[in-house]
Amino acid sequence: MKMKKPLQPIDNLRCKIDAIDTQIASLLQQRAQHVNEIGKYKSHTNITIYNPIREFFQLNKLLDGNVGLLSNKNVLGIFRQIISLSYNLEGGMKLGFIETPTTQNSTLMEIGCRKQFGLNAPHLYRYENYKKLFHTIVNQEVDYAVVAMSDASEWSPLLIKHKLHIHSSFVTEHLEALTEFMVISQKPLDDDNLNKTCVIISCKQPSTLANLERTLLEMRDKLPQEINILPLTKNNQKFLLTINNNSSDKNIVAFLNDLQNTFCVDYMVSYMAANIAY
Template sequence: MAQEKLNHLRTRIDAIDDQILDLLNQRAAVVIEVGRAKSGEQREFYVPARELAIYERLGARNTGPFPTEAIRRVFREIISASLSLEHPMKVAFLGPQGTFTHAAAMQQFGFSAQLVPQKSIPAVFDEVLRGRAPYGVVPVENSTEGVVSHTLDMFMESDLQISSEILLGISHFLLSRTGRMEDIRKVVSHPQPLAQCRKWLEENLPDVPLVDVGSTALAAQMVLEDESAAAIASEMAASLYGLQVVKERIEDNPNNFTRFLVIGQKSPERSDRDKTSLMFSIKDQPGILYRMLEPFSKRAINLTKIESRPMKKKAWEYVFFLDIEGHIDEKAVADAIAELKDYCQFLKVLGSYPRAR
């Protein structure tokens, strides 16, 4: 009797799966029509605000028992496959495979996108600038260790725009060939993960030397050749490179996030939840820092980040990076930036784009 009921339930599941498949193909046919309409009007194929709206609408509509947190993952792949029908999506990212930037790119663009690893942040910018990839993904800041200076420096030289941002929860895994703590004679990783795991390393491997390398994935590759070494990398790197997990989640701060930027030739259209990033250099005069922020304060525009970097060509002069809420197409934002420009030696808007949820 139990087997008969089980067979009946499996038959129902098969019938529902057939309906899902039919609906996916119907959706794909509509997507192809959307692609043709966009092509005629020369619109962007990748519209991050539209994707976010889909996730939020479906999440709000969900009544269960299918978990709401899984809806984004499922529809991320549906949208990724649909975009590949409209237009092959090629995305450059800071590689090699298995880096956190790789994970961020997959989170944003899905498995159907063609993800192309690059050896450096400048190489990602160059790939997009030359049109070999319409988009690139680069890290910009970590909630524990701060900004990624190479990314900010590239915006000083490049005219590329920010298309969207990605927030990725970061968990660090200690990986080796043997999986045994007692075999470890050195630990290799990118400087940021080493810094984010500093306390754990001091307490558990106090006498083991730490070696900086270009990426967490490169560290994982190096450990493949050295049984006495361990890498701090992602769980995905363990799977990709066939390494054993010595210890999982060794980051000092469990609330550890990295923010990544998607860069492209232009910023997307206005949505209902935007952020604008800009960079500028100010004229040195009394009270200038106050006047720099006043245009935003008097218009009640919220500043979400301010960062400074030294100018490479002029000693003791700085470039400021500012993130504000709102889109450049909004009058208050445009007016505030225009007023700020009067105090600047130069000013560049890096893009207006949907804020990550």
């Protein structure tokens, strides 16, 4: 006859955890039913499944109320995976990204996609290069392209050429480095709540880098907050700027006017930047 092990002090704690897990599992199933209803409604009204604006406010509300041992990143990590289940319940969506010959970059791209769109995101499509990836966006073979901000010099000409739209951006922490991604679609996304604007400018005439930087620095005085400047070409003729405002925001009108008077504005679109890096 086998002896039963005596109860350990942690068994009581484990019972409490099991009870919590049962409640969470039941809440997840209730949630799925509501999501399923939303999916039915969306399919009748042509509302898109991916809604970065709704997600932003939904997650912000949770993070604002977050008190306890779990950090905002911890909570965000779990809820991104919970939300990702919704994409499939509402009918699924196709995401494309590029697979590079560099091991670390490819892993980074895939980890980024899966952190944001679900560990089990079943509809991930891999392409050799940005040209092929953007081609599938134009042909609507995939719904969204996920691109690395650090590759902007490669994909920004295609973004302008095909008049594509940035829907959202998010930042992934991987190997102790932060990587910013953008989510691109053929369809426009127009809303007053979009919290960031991307502007691509070209210099009207050749200039030195010092001159350019001085001009931009002077304009920054007209901005209530930081602007991020990314050179797109080696000769410093094209730049990608990101500003923490909607392009219709009255706080940046003066700045955008100055930009248009000084440079060629090749591209300008507002999008939704995700809450925090994780």
